[in-house]
Amino acid sequence: MDFELMINSLPKLLNATFITLKLLTASLIFGLFIGLFFAIIRLNKNPIINKFAYVYSYVFRGTPLLVQIFIIYFGLGQIEYLRSTALWVILKEPYWCAIIAFSLNTGAYTSEILRSAFQTIKPGMIEAGQSLGISSKIIFYKIQIPIAIRQSLPAYGNEIILMMKGTSLASTVTLMDLTGVAKYIISTTFKPIEVFIVAGGIYLFMTFIIHNVIKFLEKKYSY
Amino acid sequence: MNIIKKFSLGVLITLFLSFSANADKIKIGTEGAYPPWNSKDASGKLIGFEVELAWTLCRYIGQQCEIVEQDWDGMIPALIMRKFDAIMAGMSITAERQKAISFSQGYADEVASLAVMKGSDLEGMDTPAGINLTKPNAAAKKALKTLTAALAGKTVCVQTATIHQNFLDSGDVGKVNVRTYKTQDEVNLDLASGRCDAALAAAVAFSDYAEKSGKPVVLVGPTFSGGAFGNGVGVGIRKDDTELLNAFNKAIDKARKNGDISRIATKWFGFDASM
Numbered sequence: 001m002d003f004e005l006m007i008n009s010l011p012k013l014l015n016a017t018f019i020t021l022k023l024l025t026a027s028l029i030f031g032l033f034i035g036l037f038f039a040i041i042r043l044n045k046n047p048i049i050n051k052f053a054y055v056y057s058y059v060f061r062g063t064p065l066l067v068q069i070f071i072i073y074f075g076l077g078q079i080e081y082l083r084s085t086a087l088w089v090i091l092k093e094p095y096w097c098a099i100i101a102f103s104l105n106t107g108a109y110t111s112e113i114l115r116s117a118f119q120t121i122k123p124g125m126i127e128a129g130q131s132l133g134i135s136s137k138i139i140f141y142k143i144q145i146p147i148a149i150r151q152s153l154p155a156y157g158n159e160i161i162l163m164m165k166g167t168s169l170a171s172t173v174t175l176m177d178l179t180g181v182a183k184y185i186i187s188t189t190f191k192p193i194e195v196f197i198v199a200g201g202i203y204l205f206m207t208f209i210i211h212n213v214i215k216f217l218e219k220k221y222s223y
Numbered sequence: 224m225n226i227i228k229k230f231s232l233g234v235l236i237t238l239f240l241s242f243s244a245n246a247d248k249i250k251i252g253t254e255g256a257y258p259p260w261n262s263k264d265a266s267g268k269l270i271g272f273e274v275e276l277a278w279t280l281c282r283y284i285g286q287q288c289e290i291v292e293q294d295w296d297g298m299i300p301a302l303i304m305r306k307f308d309a310i311m312a313g314m315s316i317t318a319e320r321q322k323a324i325s326f327s328q329g330y331a332d333e334v335a336s337l338a339v340m341k342g343s344d345l346e347g348m349d350t351p352a353g354i355n356l357t358k359p360n361a362a363a364k365k366a367l368k369t370l371t372a373a374l375a376g377k378t379v380c381v382q383t384a385t386i387h388q389n390f391l392d393s394g395d396v397g398k399v400n401v402r403t404y405k406t407q408d409e410v411n412l413d414l415a416s417g418r419c420d421a422a423l424a425a426a427v428a429f430s431d432y433a434e435k436s437g438k439p440v441v442l443v444g445p446t447f448s449g450g451a452f453g454n455g456v457g458v459g460i461r462k463d464d465t466e467l468l469n470a471f472n473k474a475i476d477k478a479r480k481n482g483d484i485s486r487i488a489t490k491w492f493g494f495d496a497s498m
Contacts, residue, residue: 074409077416092418094402174380174402174413183296184403187384190299190323 006194009185013195016181017202023095023167023177027102028160034103035110042115053111060108065166069101073173098170106163113159117151118144150221157214161207168203178202249286249467250307251277252293256406258431259491260313260456272491273311276330279483280458283474296384296405299323302459308467309460313425315386315453325462327471329455330484332498334446335387336426337370337379338414341439345421348373348444356395356450366445371397373444378402380410380419387423390451414440427492455498 042053060068076082076091090096121144129139171180182199186192253261253273261271269290281288293301295312302310302324316326334353339345350370354363374396381387383403391401404410407424411432414422422429426446433440458471478484484497 074412074416077413077418083417094418172405174404183383186300187296187388188319190303190320192297192300 002189002191002194005189005191006198009182009195009198012181012185013178013199013202016176016178017206019176020164020167020170020178021206023098023102023170023175024160024164026099027106027163027167030099030103031106031110031163034107035114038107038111039114039118042111043118057108057111060105061112065101065105066169066172068105069098069169069173072101073097094170094173094175098167098173098175102163102166102170105166106159109159109162110156113152113155114148117148117155120151121147150218153214153218153221157210157218160210160214164206164210165203247286249281249284249288249309251281251288251290251309251311252298252301252307253277253290253310254295254298254312254406255292256295256408257313257425257428259427260425261311272331272487272496273313275487275491276478276484277311279478279487280471280474283477284470286470294405295382298384299459302461305461308464309458309471311458313456314459316455316457317386317389317451317453319389320459323462324459325464325468326457326459327468328475329457329498330475330479331488331496332448332455333492333496334426334448335390335423335452336429336442336446337421337423337444338429338440339421339443340414340417341441343420343441343443345373345377345443346441350445353446353448355448356390356452357448359450363445367395370444374399374421376400377420378418380404380413380422382407382410382424385424386452390447391423393451395451411436411438411440427496 038053038056041049042057044050044053072091073094076097082088082091090100125143125147126139129143130136134142167177168179170177171183174180176184178199182195185195189195253269253271255261255263255269255271257271259272261269261273264270269292274290277288277290291307293306293312298310298312298314299320301307310324314320314326316329320326337345348369350366351362354366356363359367375398378400379391380402381391381404383405388401388403390396391399402413402419404413407428410419410422410424411429413419415436415438421443426442429440429442432438458475460468460471475484479497485495488497489495
């Protein structure tokens with residue numbers, strides 16, 4: 001065990017953790033909006049609209065994240081037409097390609113989490129609102145959404161942790177995130193165990209924080 | 224219960240047989256993604272200069288060999304952890320790597336070069352045909368200055384953990400935006416897509432890609448050798464494995480004397496890259 005290397009690589013790895021956190025927050029914010037949007041249209045009565053949401057979640061939950069990020073980064077880069085459009089300004093950057101892939105992926109899982117949360121709301125609660133003469137719009141915002149958020153917290157906390165670990169795939173499209181920098185240090189020191197232990201420790205610490213924040217929120221919003 | 228007993232006995236026997244069968248085989252690790260040094264054919268079989276040379280060297284050593292595949296970025300750690308006994312993967316002999324493993328004498332050498340897509344503004348740089356960085360002369364120093372100016376602010380792509388990455392990190396050509404990839408294939412893809420302004424690798428890796436893909440990839444600037452680019456490509460072997468090191472050195476001597484290395488090199492590179 002080369003403890004000196006472990007200590008020396010810590011500042012570099014912590015620096016890279018910043019990129020990992022940036023990727024994670026951006027993907028979670030975009031993913032939450034995408035997920036909410038698709039969860040709502042999934043509950044739509046129109047079969048064409050809810051099939052569309054179903055296919056989206058089926059495709060992104062049914063394929064590996066690595067494949068998705070490769071298709072978006074290397075695959076789209078091969079289409080010559082795309083390179084002449086304004087979209088290329090975004091797709092040219094590995095950073096945005098990673099965020100697009102992560103957002104679409106976590107969006108698919110989030111939409112399923114929220115959909116099932118909406119469906120577990122007891123009809124009685126909505127009927128209670130209706131019997132008081134509250135409009136269906138206010139029932140949705142004041143009754144359905146708050147209950148759905150509370151219901152989905154445990155599952156969503158899980159999804160945040162999964163996504164946090166998923167960001168390590170950013171290193172496959174040249175980004176120097178926590179895993180990317182760990183691999184870089186290994187490429188010059190040839191000591192994978194020491195460096196990966198430190199990197200793994202940082203991931204564990206992040207999981208610890210996320211886990212406790214979710215636990216706190218669960219308690220706060222319990223009823 | 225009987226079935227489980229029989230089954231586990233079977234597993235044990237199979238394990239024992241597979242261990243004992245491999246006991247005296249030399250395992251050689253290669254990447255299989257760096258043509259023409261080593262690559263794979265359509266059926267997934269390992270081919271290339273080093274694969275053919277490995278079989279030849281094993282014949283001279285007089286021992287059975289097995290060639291195994293290993294991702295480039297884990298090559299040296301895998302050797303140290305005894306996943307295999309020798310590396311033949313276009314790995315240049317550098318001082319940095321020699322801190323971790325030993326190398327046999329070099330068996331082949333070829334130069335590195337920058338590549339761009341046709342029409343790039345990096346084309347037509349005024350530099351000599353080739354520079355050696357071990358003891359850079361005035362012309363080489365001037366060429367490095369020209370490159371520093373031309374590459375300022377550009378994105379240059381390389382495969383990770385290579386001599387090419389070491390060179391760009393060394394600061395000899397100033398502060399360029401270095402982007403690293405897991406394989407040379409991915410470097411080529413992003414060079415063609417325009418995400419990289421230039422790429423740095425073995426010159427043959429680019430000419431091989433240009434030929435196979437039909438993409439207008441052109442070599443620019445001088446070819447590089449010496450210095451960060453090391454002293455030829457050799458067989459990487461664990462430091463405590465001196466017996467195997469001697470065996471490989473002797474086998475390379477014999478193969479060179481009989482003209483095997485230059486024959487195989489000419490077959491795969493199109494020119495004699497042996498040394």
